[in-house]
Amino acid sequence: MLRLSAKVQPPGIPVLYEIIEGNKLGQFWLHPNSGRLALHKPLDYETQTQHILKVQAEALGSTSETEITVCVLDSNDHTPVFPTSLYETQITEEDDHHLPKIILTVTATDSDGGEFGRLSYRLSGNGVDNGYSHSSPHSSFHPYRHSSSHPSFHPSFHSSPHSSFHSSPHSSPHSSFHSSPHSSFHSSPHSSFHSSAVAAFAIDSTTGAIRLLRPLDRDPPYGKAQWRLLVFASDGELEASADIRVNLKDVNDNAPYFPNPNTLTTIYEGSPQGSLVVQLEAIDHDDPLEGHNARVVYSLEKNVIDETTGNPIFTIDSERGIITTSVCCMDREKTQRYALQVVATDGGGLKGTGTVVVEVEDVNDMPPRFSKSEWDVEVVESLTPKHVLATLTVVDLDLTNNFAFRIVAGSGRGWQHFYLATRQTGSVGADLYSLIKLDFENPTHRRGFRFRVEVTDLGEGEEAWLDKYHVDGAWINLRLLDANDNTPIFIHAHAHLTLSEDTPVPTLLTTFTARDVDGVSNSYIY
Secondary structure, three states: OEEOOOOOOOOOOOOEEEEEEOOOOOOEEEOOOOOEEEEOOOOOOOOOOEEEEEEEEEEOOEEEEEEEEEEOOOOOOOOOEOOOOEEEEEEEOOOOOOOOEEEEEOOOEOOOOHHHHOOEEEEEOOOEOOOOOOOEOOEOOOOOOOOOOOOOOOOEEOOOOOOOEEOOOOOOOEEEEEOOOOOOOOOOOOOOOOOOOOOOEEEOOOOOEEEEOOOOOOOOOOOOOEEEEEEEEEOOOOEEEEEEEEEEEOOOOOOOEOOOOEEEEEEEOOOOOOOEEEEOOOEOOOOOOOOOOOOOEEEEEEOOEOOOOOOEOEEEOOOOOEEEEOOOOOOOOOOOEEEEEEEEEOOOOOEEEEEEEEEEEOOOOOOOEEOOOEEEEEEEOOOOOOOOOEEEEEEOOOOOOEOEEEEOOOOOEOHHHEEEEEOOOOOOEEEEEEOOOOOOOOHHHHOOEEEEEEEEOEOOOHHHHHOHHHEEEEEEEEEEEOOOOOOOEEOOOOOOOOOOOOOOOOOOOOOOOEEOOOOHHHOOOO
16 A cells, blocks of 8 residues: 655664554554555445554654555445335326426435446336437446546654654645545536437436326227336446336226127017027226226117007116017017117216117018919910919018918819919919819819818928918819810711702702800801
């Protein structure tokens, strides 16, 4: 550290050096003969910044004393420390009052003194304004270096009866000693702070004050409930970090809405009271844990009233959004479609609406009916069996029908000569065909036909004809019309006559008679 020198008269007399005060911990060692002062134990700036030693020199029984002040310069041997590894704060979403404003202040400590105990802060993470100026990656201070001198203490020893140590002409009696030539940092008294139109957070590099720069949205689809940041404290060389959680307190700024504002659903006609129609779910992006902001209540703003009872036809569960029927047995043949308007209301009174269209699905609950209860049909005998004799149309208000037709066996005159075929196109019904060639000249045919036909909408199979509600019948009266389909025939193909030669003119020789089996209108012979 330094070497002490005492002058004695006459020169050459040995001098003994000794620390007599200020070295209780034994941190210093003074060579008794050479006067060289050295460190015996490490010094700690944070424990004691200076040590005052009283030193004595002795020669020939005379002593002299002086003081040495050892100033301990700080070295950067301590890392900054945050008192906690996690800082957490809560702010209200969409709060735009007094921006920018401080929402949290972090403070780290550094056991170093002086410039090494002077900390700067920086922030990282999404939404952080990193536009503040800094002189190094970890500090916003602007250091400059200066040198310091290391004065030596050179005491003098005089042989007068009252000898004492004296400092050299260029040193004060209380000399200063600097243990290391470390430079010190100096910073501007004004720390810099920059805002950003896009960034959400910024930190004051000197105070550690974290500011909110703009309002934040908590709710989906673009907001988030928590922002995670990382704060750093640096002494220029060493660095510490801590996590920051900025939690957003929800406000009721989102109205509930239906993802599908128009819903189409169906229900079978005849369904009993309480039948499920559809379940709707509205979405509210507010925090479900924050009061009733996201608690949705459902209601029917536009319902349908039953004309018979005056009661609403539908009802909705206010909590679950389930729509059910509140009356029994809707009739599609009466009303095919209903339109409802559903409202979702959150705890703050914000509303969203949706439309539900309920189509009544058909069931086969209506019986088929022939257009006529009795059909009078006239048929020319010349028609072939492949020709449609008549089309029997059917009316059924249902949409889902499986028609089947039959001629009732034994129901009347000539039933066995005909059959019915279900129409595949055109009007609903069946076409009547004959199984045989009809002949007017046949006395039985000429008399006409009368038989009964039936229809069911339950399909083929004997069991379908047992449900009489779904069966209807009609009579067929078929009159056969004559066609000129027969050639006249002479009763005698030739005549043999014997005449005298003097038979006068005109004389009737004979009469030829022809017969035609067609009806009267077609049997007159010329």
